[in-house]
Amino acid sequence: MATEWLQEIPKESIVHKAYAFALDAHKNETRMNGDPYVSHCLEVGKTCFEWHLGEIAVTAALLHDVVENTGFTIHDIKKNFGDEIAFLVEGLTKLEHFQYPSDPDVENLRKFIISFSEDLRVLIIKLADRLHNMRTLEHLPKERQERFAWETMEIYAPLAYRLGMQRLSGELDDLAFPYVHPEEYKWLLKETKGDYAERQEYAQKVVPIITRELEKNGIYPIHVDSRAKRYFSLYRKLLRYDMDFSKIYDLVALRIITKTVTECYAALGVVHQLWQPFPNRFKDYIARPKANGYRSLHTTVFCIDSRILEVQIRTEEMHEENELGIAAHWAYEQVKNSKKRKAKWKGVEDKKELAWVSQLRNWQENFTGEPEFLEDLKTNFFKDRVFVLTPENDIIDLTVGATPIDFAYRIHSDVGDQCVGAKVNGNIVPLEYELHSGDVVEIVTQRGKKPSESWLSIVKTVGAKKHIRNALNAGRRILRKKAGPAAIEFKAVTVDRPGYLKDVTSTFANSKTNIISLSSQVDSRMKFATVTARTGILPQQKIEKLLVKLKKITGTREVSHRFVQ
Numbered sequence: 430m431a432t433e434w435l436q437e438i439p440k441e442s443i444v445h446k447a448y449a450f451a452l453d454a455h456k457n458e459t460r461m462n463g464d465p466y467v468s469h470c471l472e473v474g475k476t477c478f479e480w481h482l483g484e485i486a487v488t489a490a491l492l493h494d495v496v497e498n499t500g501f502t503i504h505d506i507k508k509n510f511g512d513e514i515a516f517l518v519e520g521l522t523k524l525e526h527f528q529y530p531s532d533p534d535v536e537n538l539r540k541f542i543i544s545f546s547e548d549l550r551v552l553i554i555k556l557a558d559r560l561h562n563m564r565t566l567e568h569l570p571k572e573r574q575e576r577f578a579w580e581t582m583e584i585y586a587p588l589a590y591r592l593g594m595q596r597l598s599g600e601l602d603d604l605a606f607p608y609v610h611p612e613e614y615k616w617l618l619k620e621t622k623g624d625y626a627e628r629q630e631y632a633q634k635v636v637p638i639i640t641r642e643l644e645k646n647g648i649y650p651i652h653v654d655s656r657a658k659r660y661f662s663l664y665r666k667l668l669r670y671d672m673d674f675s676k677i678y679d680l681v682a683l684r685i686i687t688k689t690v691t692e693c694y695a696a697l698g699v700v701h702q703l704w705q706p707f708p709n710r711f712k713d714y715i716a717r718p719k720a721n722g723y724r725s726l727h728t729t730v731f732c733i734d735s736r737i738l739e740v741q742i743r744t745e746e747m748h749e750e751n752e753l754g755i756a757a758h759w760a761y762e763q764v765k766n767s768k769k770r771k772a773k774w775k776g777v778e779d780k781k782e783l784a785w786v787s788q789l790r791n792w793q794e795n796f797t798g799e800p801e802f803l804e805d806l807k808t809n810f811f812k813d814r815v816f817v818l819t820p821e822n823d824i825i826d827l828t829v830g831a832t833p834i835d836f837a838y839r840i841h842s843d844v845g846d847q848c849v850g851a852k853v854n855g856n857i858v859p860l861e862y863e864l865h866s867g868d869v870v871e872i873v874t875q876r877g878k879k880p881s882e883s884w885l886s887i888v889k890t891v892g893a894k895k896h897i898r899n900a901l902n903a904g905r906r907i908l909r910k911k912a913g914p915a916a917i918e919f920k921a922v923t924v925d926r927p928g929y930l931k932d933v934t935s936t937f938a939n940s941k942t943n944i945i946s947l948s949s950q951v952d953s954r955m956k957f958a959t960v961t962a963r964t965g966i967l968p969q970q971k972i973e974k975l976l977v978k979l980k981k982i983t984g985t986r987e988v989s990h991r992f993v994q
C-alpha cells in the first residue's frame with residue numbers, strides 16, 4: 430500500500446488521524462482485486478498530496494468513501510474532523526450518486542454542475558478518485574467498466590481539461606479509450622506500434638543538434654526532450670484527418686523548456702533558422718493562451734532528412750501549469766513567498782494555507798447557491814464559461830453572456846443560420862437572452878432563413894460571429910451579381926502618336942461622359958498603343974456613339990468595350 434507519502438507529513442497533522450480513521454472504517458472491505466479497501470483511499474490521498482491540494486483536501490480525500498461505504502455518517506466526520514472536511518466529504522458522497530448519461534433527470538445534472546462549482550476541491554478530489562478507479566478498472570465487472578469509462582470520457586476528462594489539468598485529462602481519456610472504443614483502440618495500437626518507436630528515435634536524434642544550436646546562441650534550455658502524442662488525442666485527431674497518419678505531424682513532438690518567455694521566442698528564432706518552418710503551422714499560445722490557460726509556442730519544421738517535426742517551446746512555469754492546471758497555479762503563488770522551488774507540505778503548525786484554498790473558500794462563502802457565482806468564476810478558472818444542456822442532455826460550454834444564437838451555432842452552422850426562436854427550460858425566450866449554467870436550450874429553426882446583421886452585436890462567441898459574417902457575405906455576393914456590372918471599359922488600339930490620349934479624353938468630354946480611370950500601354954515594338962478608359966454604366970445607344978467617335982480618331986486601328994464589375 431502507498432503509505433510512504435504519509436511520512437512526509439508532520440506527525441501532528443490531522444491527515445494521520447484521518448488515515449487511522451479510514452483504516453478502521455474500511456477494515457472489513459476489500460477491493461475487487463483483493464487489496465484492502467483503504468489502499469484506494471491512500472492512492473486518492475497521495476494524488477491530492479502530489480497536486481499540492483493542502484491538508485484539508487488531502488484529509489477529505491482519505492475519508493472520501495467512509496460515508497458512502499461504511500456505517501459512519503457525515504455527523505461522525507463532522508464530530509471528528511470539523512465542518513470543512515465534512516463539507517468536502519459530503520460533496521464527494523453526493524457526486525458518487527450521480528450517474529451519466531443513463532440518468533435522464535436533468536435536475537440531477539444541474540445539481541452536479543453546481544455542486545462542483547461550489548467548491549472546486551470537491552471536483553478535484555473526485556478527479557483523483559476517478560483516476561485511481563480508472564487505473565484499476567480491469568478488476569471491475571464488464572458492465573461497470575463500460576459505465577465508468579463513458580463517464581470518464583464524457584464528464585471527468587473534459588472537466589480536467591477545463592481546469593487546465595492537461596496531463597490528468599489525457600491520462601483519463603487514454604484509460605477510458607480501450608473500453609469506450611475497443612475496436613478503434615486495437616486498430617490504433619497496431620497501426621502506431623512501429624511508427625511511435627521510429628519517430629521517437631528520430632526526435633531523440635534531433636535533441637543534441639538543437640541543444641547545441643541553442644547554446645551557440647546563448648540560450649541554455651532547462652530541458653529538450655520529445656513526447657509522444659497520447660493515443661486518444663491521436664485518435665480524435667485522426668478522425669479529423671480521414672484516418673491518415675501522414676497528416677499528423679505531432680505524433681512525436683520535440684519540447685524545449687526555457688527559463689524565460691524571452692528565451693521562448695529566441696529559441697523559436699533559432700529553430701526557424703536551423704530548419705525551414707512549415708507554412709501556417711506556427712501557433713503562439715503564449716500571446717493568445719487557449720481557453721483553459723494552456724500556453725506554449727508551437728511550430729512545425731522541415732527537420733533533418735526533410736522530415737516534418739513539431740516543436741513546442743515554453744517556460745518551466747508554463748509547462749507545470751499546462752500539466753497540473755489549477756493546482757500548479759495556486760501552488761506557485763505559495764512558492765513565490767516560500768523561496769523554495771517545490772511547494773512543500775503545509776502542516777497544521779503552518780497557519781498559512783495554500784492561497785487557492787482560501788480563494789476557493791471565498792467563492793464558496795460568497796456564491797454558494799447564488800446564480801451570480803458564475804460572475805466570479807469567470808474571472809478565475811472557469812474564466813468565461815457557462816455550461817448549458819441540449820434537450821438530449823449533452824453539455825455545451827459557452828462564453829459567459831452567450832445567447833441562444835451562440836448555442837445554435839455551436840450545434841451546427843445551419844442551425845444557427847436558420848434559427849428563428851429559442852426555448853430555455855421549456856419557455857420561449859428572446860434571441861438575445863443570456864444563458865446560464867444548467868439551462869436546457871432548444872432552438873426553433875425555419876428552413877431557408879438567413880441570419881440578421883443585428884445578431885453580430887448580440888452574440889458573444891467568436892465562432893458564431895464568423896458564421897454570421899460568412900452567411901451575410903454570401904448573401905451580399907448574390908445581391909451584387911443580380912445588380913449587374915459596375916463599369917464599362919473602352920479599349921482603343923492605335924498607332925502610337927503624340928496627342929492621341931488627349932483626343933480620346935476630348936471625345937469622352939464632348940459626349941458629356943466622365944472617365945473614371947484611364948491608362949495607356951505601349952507595346953514592345955513601340956508601334957502600337959492600347960488606351961483603356963473606364964466609365965460608369967451608359968445606355969447602349971451612347972456606348973455605340975462613343976465607339977464610332979473613337980474609331981474616327983486619327984490612328985485608331987481597333988475599338989472594343991466590355992462590362993466590368
Ligand code: MN
Pocket residue numbers: 469493494558
Ligand atoms: Mn473512491
